[in-house]
Amino acid sequence: MSLNENEILSYINEVNLLLKNAYVPYSQFPVAALLIDDNGCKHKGVNVENASFGLTICAERNAITTAITENMKKIKVLVITGNTPEPISPCGACRQVIREFSDKDTIIILANKDNKYKIASIEELLPYSFSAENLE
Template identity: 85%
Template sequence: MTLNEKEILDYIDEINLLLEKAYVPYSKFPVAALLIDNNGKKHKGVNVENASFGLTLCAERNAITTAVTENMKKIKVLIVTGKTPEPISPCGACRQVIREFSDKDTVIILTNKDKKYKITSLEELLPYSFGAEDL
């Protein structure tokens, strides 16, 4: 999927508004994700922390699991943002889950509250990755 500059910045504006919905009483580190699936439908997620830190759910996995419940098969575009000085980067667990629902054509945009962004690919995020074809 090809996005022009205006579309990218519009999506970044939309996702940055989600940062205020993140439940982050412990880390104070809000993250939001927006994905567009193979059907062109948008799905959103924010990180949701838990006092038992291992049970915290990242924004990317939150958006992906929500999308799966609505019949998403593949991610066309994934945008992730945070209140960071540079474009945010997904954690390792999120990269693996992103891998499960992405392909070589998936567009991944990492951004921040100031609209600084980097367009990347799954291969750049998770080189030499493990997937279903490896089973």
């Protein structure tokens, strides 16, 4: 799958609109994610903080768990954005969860609120990753 510039910017604009829905009373650092699954369905997520910081859920994992609930098997496109000067990068835990539902064809778009973006593969985000294939 390939995306043209208009499609990429459309997805980034859509996910940037979600930033206002993030629940971030402690960090004031909203993050939002838009996932398109292998069936073409869209799933959204924002970070949701908790006073017990270990219970906070990142936007990426929020979108992925929502997609799983709705029968997603593979991530086709994942767009992540935040209020950052450069395109945002997922945390290590999110990278591993993204890996679980990605393959070499998954398109990951790292963006910011100003529509600056970088396209990455899961191999670039998590080289030498642990996956189900390692168990076979």
